[in-house]
Amino acid sequence: MTDYVDDCVWACGDLTPARRAALKHDLVTRIGRDKRRYRRHVATAVGVAAVAAAATVAAMLRFTPAATASWSAVPRPLSIGFDDPMVQQCLAGLPAWPSELVGRAQLVPMVAEKRGTSRAALLGGGDSQAICIAVDKSRTGGRTLSPALPAGTEISVAGNGGSTDTDSGDRYVYGRVAPRVVTVSIVTTTGLHVTASVAHGSYVAWWPGGAAPATLTAEDVNGQLIARISPTSR
Numbered sequence: 001m002t003d004y005v006d007d008c009v010w011a012c013g014d015l016t017p018a019r020r021a022a023l024k025h026d027l028v029t030r031i032g033r034d035k036r037r038y039r040r041h042v043a044t045a046v047g048v049a050a051v052a053a054a055a056t057v058a059a060m061l062r063f064t065p066a067a068t069a070s071w072s073a074v075p076r077p078l079s080i081g082f083d084d085p086m087v088q089q090c091l092a093g094l095p096a097w098p099s100e101l102v103g104r105a106q107l108v109p110m111v112a113e114k115r116g117t118s119r120a121a122l123l124g125g126g127d128s129q130a131i132c133i134a135v136d137k138s139r140t141g142g143r144t145l146s147p148a149l150p151a152g153t154e155i156s157v158a159g160n161g162g163s164t165d166t167d168s169g170d171r172y173v174y175g176r177v178a179p180r181v182v183t184v185s186i187v188t189t190t191g192l193h194v195t196a197s198v199a200h201g202s203y204v205a206w207w208p209g210g211a212a213p214a215t216l217t218a219e220d221v222n223g224q225l226i227a228r229i230s231p232t233s234r
Contacts, residue, residue: 070136071208074195075113080121082108087121090132090141102143103128111204113197122174122197122204129158131172133206140170154178154227155203155218163210172206173213173231181226183219188212 080087087109095102105126112121123130123143130143146158156175163169173186177198184196184203188211196205218227 070116070118072115073193073207075115075120075197075205077197077199078112078114078119078121080109080112080119084109084121086119086132086134086139087123089139090121090123090130093139093141094130094143101145103145107143110202111197111199113204115206120172120197120204120206122202124200124202129174129176129202131159131174131204131206133170133172135170140172142172146176149176149178154181155184155216155229157216157229157231160213160231162206169210170206170208171211171213172204173216174202174204176201177203177218178226180220181218182221183223185217185219186213187215187217189214 091107094107103126105124105128107123107125107128107130110122110124110129112119114120118133118135120131120133123132124146127145127147128143129146131141133140140162142159142161144159146156149156155177157173158175160173162171171188173196177184179201181203182198184198184205186194186196186205188194188207190209190211192207192209192211194205194207196203213231216229216231217225220226
């Protein structure tokens with residue numbers, strides 16, 4: 001820029017040396033000021049872009065679903081015994097009365113599963129069932145009456161509870177199934193699909209958050225629909 005100005009402006013012969021020096025000083029000053037202004041604009045634009053990018057990342061992080069390392073929609077079967085610490089701690093915390101609400105039978109493990117790093121078991125016996133859930137930092141348990149299936153019934157809901165908080169806690173559903181039921185699938189009120197664990201005429205499933213079970217579907221060994229029910233939500 002200064003070379004071009006030297007050639008076209010202050011090389012003019014009709015200007016006095018003092019006038020040419022003054023013009024050169026003014027132009028160089030203006031050029032320097034314009035360069036500084038340009039650099040500030042560029043820095044501001046880069047800063048705005050960086051802030052926008054950071055805001056986008058923050059928004060992505062803020063609205064990313066909760067980590068699922070400790071839970072999975074499809075469970076893995078788990079072998080568990082009556083003397084397992086989770087079962088014993090669960091039994092110790094379950095209500096034993098009133099019997100007309102929770103039953104009288106002694107409970108033993110019926111179904112056990114693992115979802116991610118979390119474990120759960122469904123206990124059963126005679127007229128009642130109970131659920132035990134052990135996640136990374138907490139434990140959940142509950143017991144309800146669970147009578148035998150009436151004739152012609154393929155699936156029942158004995159337990160439908162847990163947290164109703166959308167940001168914390170867990171929901172669960174469990175009950176009994178007819179012998180020909182091998183698969184039970186749950187769709188929650190938020191559209192989450194969860195596969196239950198099924199064994200010994202019982203099923204159990206649980207998931208993070210407060211969404212209630214909207215529909216339960218029971219299928220046979222060939223994947224044929226046997227029953228679909230909509231439990232009462234709360």
